[in-house]
Amino acid sequence: MYDLRILGLGIFALAAPTLAGTVDPLDLQDGDVVPGKYIVSLKPEIDVKVHLDWVTGVHRRSLSRCKTVGLEKTYGFGGFNGYAGEFDDDTIAQILSNENVLSVEPDKVARLTSVTQQTNAPWGLESLSSRSPLANSDLRGHTYSYDSTAGEGTFAYVLDSGVLTNNSEFSGRAIKGYNTWDTEPFEDNFGHGTHVAGTIASNTYGVAKKATIVDVKVVRGLGYSTVAHVIDGINWVVNNATGTPGRAAKSVINMSLAFSPSTALNNAVDAASAMGILSVVGAGNDNALASTRSPASASTSLTVGAVHWNRTRASFSNYGSCVDIFAPGVDVASLWNVEGIESVNSGTSMSSPHVAGLALYLKGLEDGLDSPADTIARIKELATPDVVVDAGIGSPNLLAYNGIA
Incomplete structure (x- = not known):
């Protein structure tokens, strides 16, 4: 399979x-x-x-x-x-x-789909900046605490369906990078990529509100992609990030997608890591071992499972030893591919960009996080332990936290 x-x-x-x-x-x-x-x-x-x-x-x-x-x-x-x-x-x-x-x-x-509804205000940002449980499941009314550096000078390469880069929520910090589809318009026809990018770095919904989004389109139409196009995207990212001195250490790749195991895709992720570029990926939505998915099973990926507002593992979230950490992934509000529209989605697609944004936030705030291994270790060190309910057999019981006092 x-x-x-x-x-x-x-x-x-x-x-x-x-x-x-x-x-x-x-x-x-x-x-x-x-x-x-x-x-x-x-x-x-x-x-x-x-x-x-x-x-x-x-x-x-x-x-x-x-x-x-x-x-x-x-x-x-x-x-x-x-x-x-x-x-x-x-x-x-x-x-x-x-x-x-x-x-x-x-x-x-692969094809992308989403469960979407229109509403307001994410709860995930407060979860990321508080060791205490949330008081309620309201999408509005939560407080996100973060250092004002906010990921400035860092780069998120979003391998997805495209990004509405001219959305005012990015304040000019989102740019077109590379389209792996020669015959496909370089835009987000699906909305998924813009939602992911919004969680990483938009003004209202973003974890790292001053980071730069680089749009790398690997998915076309309403959610169609192949392993070959994803690897092509990684190939471009590595050459782009390493072509500017110091950028690789300030960059992450976000891949909110999952294939059944692919040696080639996992090897590409590991090769990017060896060049200094961290890949943050979703664990998968099968309620199964994350080892059955790529790039979640790559040895150097930072693999993220999903939790509800009450810190219970989402019923769909994959688990196991390939998962590194959990983050908000249910009823997550963010941008869509139309200016001014907010959408609420669920999935490990939504938990991954929370942690990608966290990685950029920490890279902009702290020294000594140049390598993917150091960044992963720091994120795990800061995480709140033993609070995820039903984390799943073999999973580390770690909930993402930004370390704010």
């Missing part, structure tokens, strides 16, 4: 093998394998150009090549090298037998 979810309650994609044939990707269902499309990871320290030239030649010589596109995307950052493309069976057989290949996996589909 292969699953990608954009973790606003319901980003569900289970991928089961699909017979080859001409298929419009938009007709595929959650979790389907994209027919004929593959992601190839290469062994470290090989001559990547030589291998790519070889692949191109193999595809060109194949008698079935007219039915497939061949090489489409290449990835290269840190210790991670690979590519994605559409290949016929003969070409894939030769790729599988090549000594330079680490792994080959079919590309998979």
